[in-house]
Amino acid sequence: MTVPAPRTAFVKRRRYRFDLRSTALFFVFLAVVVSVLGLAARVAAGALERRPVWVFVLVLIGVAGCLGLRRRWRVAGVARRAAAALDEAAREAAEQLEAPAVSSRQSAAEVVAVDYAAPTQEEVDYAAPTQEEVDYAAPTQEEIGYAPLTPQEFDYAALTPQEFEEAIAALCERDGCSGVEVVGGAGDLGADVVAVTPDGRRIVVQCKHYDESHRVGSQDLQRFGGTCFTVHEADVAVLVSTSDFTAPALEYAEQCGILCVNGETLEAWTDGTGPLPWDVAPEAGAAGATGCETAGAGA
Incomplete structure (x- = not known):
């Protein structure tokens, strides 16, 4: 069989022409x-x-x-x-x-491979102490040498007006009153402490924290007398002061049936050497309450 000879590719050559x-x-x-x-x-x-x-x-x-x-x-x-x-x-x-990094990874793998287990109670040989082993009891009041503040220890002159009201409330509660509340403040209408006496009467107390040179006047009594019976429905009305009362104030209080407790009487009440206010308070009858209401309105 005759093999045909490959054809030679025809290459077209570019002719360069002269360009004037x-x-x-x-x-x-x-x-x-x-x-x-x-x-x-x-x-x-x-x-x-x-x-x-x-x-x-x-x-x-x-x-x-x-x-x-x-x-x-x-x-x-x-x-x-x-x-x-x-x-x-x-x-x-x-x-x-790179070499230390490889060695550190190997060390970490070795640490993980350690057979570790938490020690048991028998291994540590420890047990929580019982109450008998501790032998502990809370200290008593005599052991610590401390007692709560009692009304006998109040220094009334050093108290603020609000603290004075709280001290009078503590006296009432100490001597058997129940439902003791400190209601003094803005809009109290003359009542600072209210409570119920041991015999079931409602007592309303107004507190005047004055120094010795400032005595309670009749205007203070008139304002209190105009609200203690009619507004607060007091069976026993008491005005307590750290100072004293003027003569017109005492006269008005006697007419209205309001008990006036000055600084000396307050000390006797605090020490327990004097009578309780609700035991010596005058009876506030209808006539007396009406007279106080009229006088308070006139003030």
Whole structure:
């Protein structure tokens, strides 16, 4: 069987044609370049003739330029060598750091592999102490040497008006009153302490924390008398003061059936040497209450 011979690919060759226009433009450009270079050379020659020093300056500039290029090549070579050295050092440091990391991971694996178990109660040989072993009891009041403050220990002169009201409430509660409340404040209408006496009567107390030079006047009694019976429905009305009362105030209190307790009587009540206010309070009858209401309205 005859094998046909491969056909040779036909390659079309490009023929270069002569272009008059391109050639003319080339020679014109060349003439311009030569003219410019000649003009520059002529100007430079004229300048050198007028100023010979420029020859020396131009020579120095050329030499400096050559040295600068040479030095730049040297600096570039030094920089390449330094970069190669740093790269090598970084590789060595990475290899050295990798080795301890592997060893630390191995140590951690060894620690995890340790057979650990929490000690049992028998291993530590410890038991919580019982109450009998501790032998502890809370200290009594006599052991700590402390007792709550009682009304007998009140220094009324050193108290604030609010603390004075609380002290009077403590006295009432100590002596058997129930439902003791401190209601003094803005809008109290004359009542600072209210309570129920041991025999079931409602007692209303107004407190006046004055110094010895400031006595309770009749106006204070009139304001209290106008509300204690009609508003607060008191069976026993008491006005307690740390000072004393004026004569008109005592006269008005006697007419209305209000008990006045001055500083001396208050000390006797506190010490337990005097009578209780509700035991000696005058009876507040209908006539007395009506008289107090009228006088309080007139005040």
